[in-house]
Amino acid sequence: MHDHIAEVPLEKAYRLINHGPTVLVSAQHEETRNVMAAAWACALDFSPPKVTVVLDKIAKTRELVELSGVFVIQVPTAAQLQLTRAVGSVSLQEDPQKLAHSGVELFSISGHDVPFVAGCSAWLACKLLPEPHNQSTYDLFIGEVVAAWADTRVFSDGHWHFERAHPDFRSLHYIAGGHFYAIGEALTPSVI
């Protein structure tokens, strides 16, 4: 395991994407691996943790998820802005070297037969819960989170620490047309 990567208890895994970041989805089938960007990913349940993600029919990653039944949702950082834009703009069909050209470095985690993107701040290993109607009608995929990890420099003890981590660790929030926002300052309401 890389330095700074620590497992996150499953009951706190939803917190890794609760603030609505744009994510990277990675999957593998036999020798084919791919990574795509997805703004439409969301927590669905606490325990067991589940997520939804929209995977377009033209996405090669969707095919890999359908064939393998597993995928990773990971949270890219501000330092990966260019990488995130690249894997969201170029298809594996257009460029078989897409991952190398996008600057993606993959790594593996023992016990999980799915590729993880290095340099992200959080990773959720997911098992597809097949829902053919949702997948065909809405391009909507549901995954159960089976394990989760985060970079302890920005997420520890069950909490994000964007406000005191290096700004390069901030999550990305995509709008459209290449425009992103980084997550900003912490806000805490008075106790109710």
Next chain:
Amino acid sequence: MHDHIAEVPLEKAYRLINHGPTVLVSAQHEETRNVMAAAWACALDFSPPKVTVVLDKIAKTRELVELSGVFVIQVPTAAQLQLTRAVGSVSLQEDPQKLAHSGVELFSISGHDVPFVAGCSAWLACKLLPEPHNQSTYDLFIGEVVAAWADTRVFSDGHWHFERAHPDFRSLHYIAGGHFYAIGEALTPSVI
């Protein structure tokens, strides 16, 4: 219509929630109106625009959505931090005066028989697309966006302008335990 509120073309409505803000969900059936906070809301399609939102079985708002078939997804602002926390913490069952006690002011828009929360930055009027399996198994609701509006002081010409609007307009991104982040700085990658 209130000052500063302008209609957003349906094909750009997804941009109002693409960056993953925590939203407020409002609905009405007969004389009962309610508003709840939801961190688990997400765009689902561009055209016609659709959204997903998770509504727990204990939420009164869920019952109102099921009975009326319509609801509003709206984007609260940093100025509404306390309101957002309040409507997400208190139930209408516990406090029949929840909306007044939370500081919620509702307004109406001609042609839409559903309550809108004043002071938000964007509003998406949605028609429920009934999916009983998703609703009962996952608490997952799908809505088609039938009209959308935004406050032109922070969203105009199809784009958010958080970086030049007053900080009070920033969107809220909930984590857990009363901790929110505001959306932060704009980031634009180099052209690929």
